[in-house]
Each structure stands twice: as C-alpha cells, then as structure tokens.
Amino acid sequence: MKYFITDNPNAAVAIADIPEVEYAALYEDLKERLADSRYHVAHYFARPEENRLKFYLILLDDVKHKIMVSSFAMEYYDDIALPSLTALHPQMHPFEREIAELFNVEFDSMPWNKPLRFPHNRRNRNSSMDNYPFYTIEGESLHEVNVGPIHAGIIEPGAFRFICNGENVLHLEIALGYQHRGVECEFTKTSNRLRQTLLSESVAGDSAVSHAVTFSQTIEKLMGATTDENLNIERTVALELERMAMHIADTGALCTDVAYQLGQVACEALRTVVINTTQAWCGNRFGKGLIRPCGTNKPLTAAKIELIRKNVTDVRRRYNEVKEDIESSPTILARFEQCGLVPKAEMLRIGGVGIASRASGASRDIRASHPYAAYINKIEHQAVKMHDGDVMSRLMMRCHEVLQSADYILQLLADYTPANISQPDYTTPLRGEMLAVGLVEGWRGEICHVALTDKSGEVSTYKVKDPSLHNWLGLAIAVRSEGISDFPINNKSFNLSYCGHDL
Amino acid sequence: MAIVLNTLLIVLTAIAIPGIINRTRAVLAGRKGVPFVQHLRNVNVLLRKGAVYSTTTTALFKIAPAIYLGAAIVAALMIPVADLYPLISFKGDVICFAYTLALARVIIIMAAMDTGSSFEGMGAAREALYGALIEPALMIGFATLALFCGYTSFADIFEYEQSFDLHLTIVMLLTAFLFVKITFVESGRVPVDDPRTHLELTMIHEVMCLDYSGIDMGMIHIAGWLKTACFSMIAANAVAATGCFHWWFATPLAILLTGLSVGIVESTQARNKLSRNTTFIVTISALAALIFFIGYLLKLNINI
DSSP: OOOEEEOGGGOEEEGGGSOEEOHHHHHHHHHHHTTSTTEEEEEEEEEEETTEEEEEEEEEETTTTEEEEEEEEEETTOOOOEEOSTTTOGGGHHHHHHHHHHHOOOEETOTTOOOSSOOTTOSOTTOOGGGOOOOOOOOTTEEEEEEOSBOTTTOOBOEEEEEEETTEEEEEEEEOOTTOOOHHHHHHHOOOHHHHHHHHHTSSGGGHHHHHHHHHHHHHHHHTOOOOHHHHHHHHHHHHHHHHHHHHHHHHHHHHHTTOHHHHHHHHHHHHHHHHHHHHHHSOTTOTTTOBTTBOSSOOOHHHHHHHHHHHHHHHHHHHHHHHHHHTOHHHHHHHTTSSOOOHHHHHHTTOOHHHHHHTTOOOOHHHHSOOGGGTTTOOOOOOOOSSOSHHHHHHHHHHHHHHHHHHHHHHHHTOOOOOOOOOOOOSOOOSSEEEEEEEEOSSSEEEEEEEEOTTSOEEEEEEEOTHHHHHHHHHHHTTTSBGGGHHHHHHHHOOOHHHHHO | OHHHHHHHHHHHHHHHHHHHHHHHHHHHHTOOOOOTTHHHHHHHHHHTSOOOOOTTOOHHHHHHHHHHHHHHHHHHHTOOOTTSOOSSOOTTHHHHHHHHHHHHHHHHHHHHHHHOOHHHHHHHHHHHHHHHHHHHHHHHHHHHHHHHHSOSSHHHHHHSOOOOOHHHHHHHHHHHHHHHHHHHHHTTOTTTOOTTOOOGGGOSHHHHTTTOOHHHHHHHHHHHHHHHHHHHHHHHHHHHTTSOOOHHHHHHHHHHHHHHHHHHHHHHOOOOOHHHHHHHHHHHHHHHHHHHHHHHHHHTTOOO
C-alpha cells in the first residue's frame, strides 16, 4: 500500500503525486494499521473530481512523526457498497458518516449509519433533525431524558438523549448538526485571504488562535513560504496563552458544577488575567486579529513581553495554589475520582484526541508527535499523561498543562528580543493542484485543516477537523452507568465544541 | 403582645437568613457581593409579575404554590421564639408541624409531576426519597425533646422549667446540632442540594420549580425562607434553653447559626455526589437515634 509520506512542517504535496490505490488495498491496510495505536486518521474525506468521486486519506504516524497521504477514487454514480471501516475501527465513524451524508456513498455493515451534521448540500433532503433516528431501548423501568436542543448556558445547539434506569444512565446519544454553518464551503467561496483568515478564527470561538494558526500554516505550505523563527515563537506564545486561559476557565467551571466556590472564584479571576494579557497584546481577549498568514500586525514589543512575563509568572504561582487546594479537598476528590471512566483502549478505539485522550493514558499530542512552530527546535515537548481516564484525570491534565504552558511561555520569552516581523501576506498566489495539511495541537486537542487548490491556485476544497469531532463519543462513553446527575461534570471535563463539530 | 412579637421575629429570621448566607459567601469569596436585601428585591419583582403556565399543566399546578406557602406559614406560626408564645400552640403540635411541612412537600412534588417534564419527574423522585429519609431524623429529634421535657408542644417544651442542668445542656446542644443538620437538608443547601446551580440534571428542589414563574415563584421562595427559619429557630431555642432563654438571644442566634454555617459550608466545600446524599441523610437519622438514647439514659438519671 503506497502513501506519500511527509512531516508536519512540509505537509504540502502536488495532487498528482498522491498515490491512488484500490479501496480493497486501503481497507486491508487501514484494518492492520489502525489496530496499532501509533496510527490514527487525521482526515478522510471525499470530493467530486470531474465524474469521479475522489477520496483522500490523511494518516498520522505518531512514532515516526510522519504524515501519510493516500487516495482512491470511484465512479461518481457507482452504487457499489464499500466495506465499512467503522465496523472495525469506530474512529472512522464521523468520516464515513459525512461521506455517506454528502455523496450517498453506501458503507456496507456500517454499524452507526446516522446523519452527522445535516449540511445544506446533503443528498437526502428528507433527512432532518426532526427525524433523527435516536437509539431507543424498550423497558418498563426505563425512562428517557432529553436535554437540549439548546444548551441553557452557552446557547449552542445539541440534543442529548439519555436512556436511564432510575438515576443511572444506560445510554447517551448526542445529536449535533443543528447549526451547520457551511464553514468549509465558505473558505472556497472567497479568494480573499484576509476573509478566509477571519473565517478560520471563527470556526470555534474558544479556539480562535489555534484554528487561525492551523489555517495560516496550511496556506503558507500552499504558498511554499517559510515562516521566520520569531513569528513561530510569537505564535507558540499565543497558542500557549490560549491553552492557559481555556484550561483555567474549565477548572473554574468544574468547581462551579460541584458548588465549590473557592475554586470557582479563584479560577475566574485568573482566567481574566490571562485573557486580558492577550488583549493587551493584540486588542482582543481571544486573540482574534493576532494570527495572520506569513506575518502579523501585532508583533511583540519589549513592553508587551515584560507584561506577559509578569502576568504569566503571577498566574502560574496563583494557579498552582488552586491546584494544590483541589488535590487536597476530600469533597472535590469524592466528586471527581472514579467518575466518568474512559479506559485507554476505548479512547484509542474511538480515535480520541487531545487532553481527553491523554487523561486516559494515550499519548496523542501533536506538539510531541508532529512538531510545528517553536516545538520543532525551541521546545522539547513532553506530553503530560494521566492514567485513570476519569473526571479527576481530565482536570489534573488541565492543571499540569497550565503550569507547563506557563513554563513554555516564560522559556520562549526569556531570551526573546523583539525583531522585525514581516507584515501579513494576503496576495502571494498559492501553488496550483496542491494538497496541504495543517496540524496544530489546540487546547482541546488535534486540529487538522486540509486545503486543496485548483489549477489557478484558488482553494477549491477546504476541510476542517476540530478535536470535538471524535471526542463527543468519548463523552457518551464516559457517562454510561454513571448517575445522570454526574453528566454535567463529565461534560465540563471534556468541554467540547458544538460549532467545532457542526462547522 | 408576646404573640405578635413572636410572629414578627420569625418573619425577621426568615428574611435575614438568606441575606446573611449571601454576605458570608461574598466575604469568603473575596467578592463585593449582592446587597443584604437583594433577595427581597428579587421576590418583590417576582410578586408583581404574572405567571406563565405550560399548556400541559392542570389546576393542581396552579394552586400548588399557594398551598406550599400556606403550609409553610402555618408551620412557622407554631414555632416559639424562646420565651415568647407562638400564635398556634396545642398538645402535639410538633407532629402537626412536621406533617404540615410534609403536606407542602407532597403538593410541590405533585405539581412537579403534573408538568410531565422529565427533569421535574427526576427532581420529584429525589425530593420524595430525601423527604422520606429525613423524616425519621425529624420525628426522633422531636421525640427526644418530648421525652426529656414531657411535653408535646413546642411552646411547652422550650418553656420547660429552666435551671442549669448538665443533662439538659447535653441533650439540648446535641438536639441543636441535629436541627442545624436537618436545616441543611430541608432548605436544600450544599452539600445536599445546590440552590445556585444552573444544571437541571443535578438539581433537587430547584428543578421542581422550573416551570414556575412570577408570583408563583415568589411564593415558593418565601415558603423556602420560612421553612429554613422554622428549623433554625428550633435549633436556636434548644441552645438558648441551656442558659439564656430570651427572645433577644434566640433570634440573632437562629439567624447566625444557619446563616454562617450554610455560608461557610457553601464557600469551602463541594457538593455531595447525588448517590451519597442518601448516606448523608440516613446518617442524620442515625445521629438522631443516638441522641434519643443519650437523652433516654440521662432521663433515667444514670450517672455518667
């Protein structure tokens, strides 16, 4: 089985150079490889090319730090059923469901053949949210609880259908797709690079920096441009600031949910310091406007560096106190420990990424496995790992990563002298007939953008994969056999994105 | 005169406790916090509003808040403030008090079931379970008082001839502790319930009131304050009975006892896992039984 093999900093390939194989070969190969935890699929999508439907597969090899690209094609109007990979490796389910939904491709023995996100260009127009095929169990002592479809706190749409036996959850089904925005299509509708950048910042509001960095790196790879050292450092600082802010916010949210006021107020205050630092840097608390292709409008100055170092040092010290406080509170431990277990094997099977997977003991961290920006040469990233896969592990992941991120920021800025950083480049044409992959470890996990250009160098297909896509299933597994009243803390411990899924 | 003062003091206690809780929490969190009377302003707004009813509800749902508040008022009128007299007092009013509040609980549970919402059904199930589990604690607590003093009316129990007596002090202080714990359960505070949570799946009392709005919601709030004040005042009376049996001592004590203990617990402690609430409440009943036997032994005048 042939792959085009590359690594993260150079992940651009001419479409003509991508090997095209038979589905049978791909199926057999993935069957083998995905059983090994070193491989997982970053993206798998199809697009019509003339009268063929071409499938692209981006496979990641964590051990050799490689990105492997392959493809296959079928006649657009073929109605052969492809043997489903989901049946063997559940991590393939969102990809196969998307392909089936968009192009009516039939996957044979697909165990969970449900609509993914109801895009406007879906084949089956009769399939809608109103007739979503919820899983049901019949039983005298069972009852169903439907939560949603609007989240009462963040006003994002998603329906959670619980099947409960008394207080215990037997099954949870999460139905998303209420707010399909057509983000991926929007990228191809405009050739204005600035618009596309702004769009990337809005893929998921809580990961504005991460998605913008992923987009910028993808575009830079398509241009064939290299980014200078200083820009890489500043982007890494921005990414780690975002990670700190979100992890601290989640720590606070978890404390709120168990009515632990001290942790809540401390974290709310600390998060504000971090996002205000980002604001002092670029004028927006979520880092919008900071990341641009090939350069930045908001370079660091000596004064800003001083401010960031001062605030990060302060936050690190105070957050460490909160961490120790949490670790030594019996009432907190009683709530979080052994709650919402997702074993490592299960996490790998469903293709979990990011902090949720590391909390279960899997070592999925793009910063370590596929380094980019300053992780290539400035930081030797050691991924934090936990083992239990419970709410406490996911919380402690955050606690440790905040301290680690603070250390990285301080380390990067210690001997950093602000230099001239180039202005953003919105005009350089992209290389035609290319495929580029952007891989970034956002605070939630692995973010993967794939862009394909046409002959004239315009983006013709843009695919986004947010870490939430796979991790939602992890949440459903975590709450099985837990009390339904523990669902909120499990949900917070994953803190997944609705809009990141719905795209 | 004493009866009027008694009633006014109960109302004052009911109004002051939520304020003290909020102030304590704000101070401990290092926040400026809401004004002391914010809860009164909120309810004032609610009382001036109309109510919106779900189309699936029946008349039961609409009359429930009135019965709930009515029951709470009747119960509150039975509670004496130390040396003062309550409006309603008769032989066996401790039993009447307990089951007047049980009536309040039953009516709000039925109203919650009436909405047909799956959330409210779960809340009703929880409330019924915890209500049933806390009842032994309440009854054994009253039995201890009745056994020791020989009366079955609040007014008489606390009016029991006061002279400094070690046995009485021990039983009264233990009973006071028991009633403070019962207050936590009955008024739905941390660690049993969390009145501030926005998460329907974890709520107990709040989830049963999700469909109420406006004036109905206001009445439910007021009833909740009165319930808290009743239990708090019983605990304060028990403490006051050990030495300083005067209304000017019992009233501030009732306010501070609950206000501070709830405020401190809610600031420093996380809530129980729901399945552990059962253990927590049964433990209170066990504690009540223990206190009853201590009281019984002391009554027999066994030297310890």
